[in-house]
Amino acid sequence: MKIIESGIKNVRAHESVKVVMPSNLYDCELAENVFVGPFVEIQKNVRIGARTKVQSHAFICELVTIGEDCFIGHGVMFINDLFSSGGPAGGDTSKWKRTSLGNNVSIGSNATVLPVSICDNVVIGAGTVVTKDITESGVYAGNPAKKLRSL
DSSP states (O other), X not given: OOOOOOSEESOEEOTTOXXXXXXXXXXXXXXXXXXXXXXXXXXXXXXXXXXXXXXXXXXXXXXXXXXXXXXXXXXXXXXXOOOTTSSOOTTOGGGOOOEEEOSSEEEOTXXXXXXXXXXXXXXXXXXXXXXXXXXXXXXXXXXXXXXXXXX
């Protein structure tokens, strides 16, 4: 058995960043005044913009970019593998896809975000599953996410 300790490794972070342990962050970038709650994993090649808050139990996988002034609720899951071959891509990272969030995006607790692009000024309701790009500001909810109203 091999035990690998969680922790903070090779993170580029502004001195104002706050991380509540235990959390697992590696090879990512956190801009000024980012807050990361406990039991969060942020994987390599992730960038999180200034003043963004990531609440407990969130999982931010590789290839995710989050803009400034965003809120990532408790238990939010980001996905980069769409199982395009009928199962997990495994070590074939060429099959993984990118996710990009604009500025001022709030995602409610337990939402799931597939590889998409989300524009600025969007609210995603709790438990929502985002399966397609969001190109208009507004409030979205449901499975799959649907626009409820403009902001």
